[in-house]
Amino acid sequence: MAHRCGIGDGDYDVHALVMRPSNHDPKKKYPLCFLIHGGPQGAWGDGWSTRWNPAIFAEQGYVVVSPNPTGSTGYGMSLQNGIKGNWGGRPYNDLVKCFEYIEKEMPFVDTDRGVALGASYGGYMINWIQGHPLGRKFKALVCHDGVFSTLNQWSTEELFFPIHDFEGTIYENREGYARWDPAQFVNEWATHQLIIHSELDYRLPITEGLSPFNILQSKGIPSKLLMFPDENHWVLKPENSLV
Numbered sequence: 001m002a003h004r005c006g007i008g009d010g011d012y013d014v015h016a017l018v019m020r021p022s023n024h025d026p027k028k029k030y031p032l033c034f035l036i037h038g039g040p041q042g043a044w045g046d047g048w049s050t051r052w053n054p055a056i057f058a059e060q061g062y063v064v065v066s067p068n069p070t071g072s073t074g075y076g077m078s079l080q081n082g083i084k085g086n087w088g089g090r091p092y093n094d095l096v097k098c099f100e101y102i103e104k105e106m107p108f109v110d111t112d113r114g115v116a117l118g119a120s121y122g123g124y125m126i127n128w129i130q131g132h133p134l135g136r137k138f139k140a141l142v143c144h145d146g147v148f149s150t151l152n153q154w155s156t157e158e159l160f161f162p163i164h165d166f167e168g169t170i171y172e173n174r175e176g177y178a179r180w181d182p183a184q185f186v187n188e189w190a191t192h193q194l195i196i197h198s199e200l201d202y203r204l205p206i207t208e209g210l211s212p213f214n215i216l217q218s219k220g221i222p223s224k225l226l227m228f229p230d231e232n233h234w235v236l237k238p239e240n241s242l243v
Contacts, residue, residue, distance in 0.1 A: 012079055014094045016067035017044050019054040024063075024108070031113035032102065033062035034138070038120030040071035040083050040091065040165070050241050051234060052119070063109045065102060069094030071121075085167045087121075087150070088128045088180040095125070096134050111137065119144035120204070120233065124182065127212055130193065131185025144196040145204055145233055148211045149183040157202040186215050192222040198231035 021030060035054065037044050044066035048054065054064040068075065070090035071083030082090050103111050116138045118126045123146015129135040147153070153162035154170055163169060166176050178184065193216055197209025209225065216223035228240055235241055 012075075014067060014069060014098055015075075016065050016098055017046070017054070018066075018106075019058045019064040020108075021058050021061055021063070026108055029108055029110040030061060030063045032109050032111050032115070033057040033064040034095075034099070034114060034116040035064060035066040036095065036116065036118035036122035036125045037066070037068070037072070038118070038122045039073070040087070040121035041073055041080055042121075043068045043072040043074045045074075050238075062115075063106070065098070065109075067095060067098040069098070084165055085176055086180075087124065087165060088182075091125065092128060092132065092134070095129070099134060099137060112139075114138045115140045115142065117142040117144070118146065120146065123147065123204075124150075126193075127182035128180070128185075130191055131182055131188040135188075135191050138191055140192040140194070142194045142196070143209075143212065145198060145201055146195075146208065146212075147182070147204060148208045150177045150181045151183070152205075152208065153177065155205050155207070161203075183211070186212075186219075189215065189219060189221060194224050194226065196226045196228075196235075198228040198233065198235065200230065200232040203233045 035044070035052065054066060057064045070079055073080055099111070102109050114137065116126060116129060123143040126141050126143040127146055127148055130141055135141065150166070151170070156162065167173055168176070170177050195209050195213045197206055199206050209227070213223060213225040228235060231237065231240055
């Protein structure tokens with residue numbers, strides 16, 4: 001079911017897909033599963049994959065909300081291109097407004113027992129959320145193959161991503177890279193977190209998973225690290241997907 005989550009960080013609507021447990025009882029409250037898509041030029045749609053299947057979470061007793069904030073495809077180029085130079089700005093504010101909508105308009109969702117999960121850019125947003133007020137709204141966070149530091153973006157083998165989204169090279173626009181760097185806000189990190197990363201990920205090297213895990217451990221924040229030595233930016237092998 002698609003929901004209009006209200007006005008975003010500008011004069012535009014933010015939509016989200018909502019999936020309830022098949023045995024949903026409107027008189028009960030269910031914990032929130034908040035899924036943040038990657039890309040960032042991507043979108044949640046009426047579909048699934050073995051890597052991200054909302055039904056799996058829903059059948060574990062969660063209400064799954066999958067928002068399409070600034071940067072998402074399918075809503076026009078203005079919304080999609082709104083993420084350029086704005087990785088942690090408009091998209092984050094859109095997600096905050098979506099969360100506020102859930103609190104206000106979805107009484108069957110228990111936001112006090114919520115978890116947020118994301119991969120790739122979604123993983124970046126998890127690390128960004130961890131250092132900002134929205135991160136305190138969740139009981140736990142899950143970052144899969146995400147960005148820890150935007151200043152490390154030039155360790156990727158796909159440079160067109162940072163050059164496009166950060167509007168230039170790191171030596172031309174270092175301030176633009178640093179502005180949206182989750183590593184600059186680790187002093188605020190406090191929420192339990194699971195980090196999943198793959199050793200053959202050359203888009204976002206393994207250090208992008210090791211670094212935030214070391215931060216979490218050094219701060220005494222309950223955290224775990226799951227590493228796949230034989231996977232790349234996607235977990236594709238069936239036996240690993242079952243983990």
